[in-house]
Amino acid sequence: WDPFTKKAEILSLNLHTGAVKDIDWSADGNLLISGGYDKIIGVTDITTGKCLHKFNANNWVTSVKFQPKSDHVFVAGGNNCGVQSWDIRITEKVKTYGVPGDFGQINSLEFIQEGTQLITCSDITKRSAVDKAIMVFDFESGGILSNQVYMETYICTCVKEHPSTHNF
Numbered sequence: 001w002d003p004f005t006k007k008a009e010i011l012s013l014n015l016h017t018g019a020v021k022d023i024d025w026s027a028d029g030n031l032l033i034s035g036g037y038d039k040i041i042g043v044t045d046i047t048t049g050k051c052l053h054k055f056n057a058n059n060w061v062t063s064v065k066f067q068p069k070s071d072h073v074f075v076a077g078g079n080n081c082g083v084q085s086w087d088i089r090i091t092e093k094v095k096t097y098g099v100p101g102d103f104g105q106i107n108s109l110e111f112i113q114e115g116t117q118l119i120t121c122s123d124i125t126k127r128s129a130v131d132k133a134i135m136v137f138d139f140e141s142g143g144i145l146s147n148q149v150y151m152e153t154y155i156c157t158c159v160k161e162h163p164s165t166h167n168f
Helices: none
Strands: 021-024 031-036 042-047 050-056 062-068 072-078 083-087 092-097 102-113 117-126 129-137 145-148
Touching: 031 062, 042 062, 042 072, 072 117, 083 102, 092 145, 102 129
Parallel strands: 021 062
Antiparallel strands: 021 031, 031 042, 042 050, 062 072, 072 083, 072 102, 083 092, 102 117, 117 129, 129 145
């Protein structure tokens, strides 16, 4: 939509067959990644409106994020399937972060430390209990740097890095 000059729809994308849960723009603003309840991750060229890639996920896709240093790599999190990184150039999954069966829904993903670390907030299902967790992964190795499990009534639905410090 262009709400300022044309005040009209500019482009309509018809990639998904179910509700879209999350989107993210590439650093140059030319690509849009989307994920939703149809278990599809789509990469669309906004300048042409064409779908460049469609990836099939194992479950609902609840959060997507481009890697800030590379427009051909993105991460996606879903419902009970953990977090995976994908490479558009080879059109396949590259890495899985954490143990997929241990996660409930991934609520949010954010790259921190200039893209070297990935922070997630989610529900963790273990031993018939559901805990909430904020986890930090090393993006390259996939190793867990911090696992802050907390037993609270409320969930953390979103994580963001502070714009001028490395705090979240």
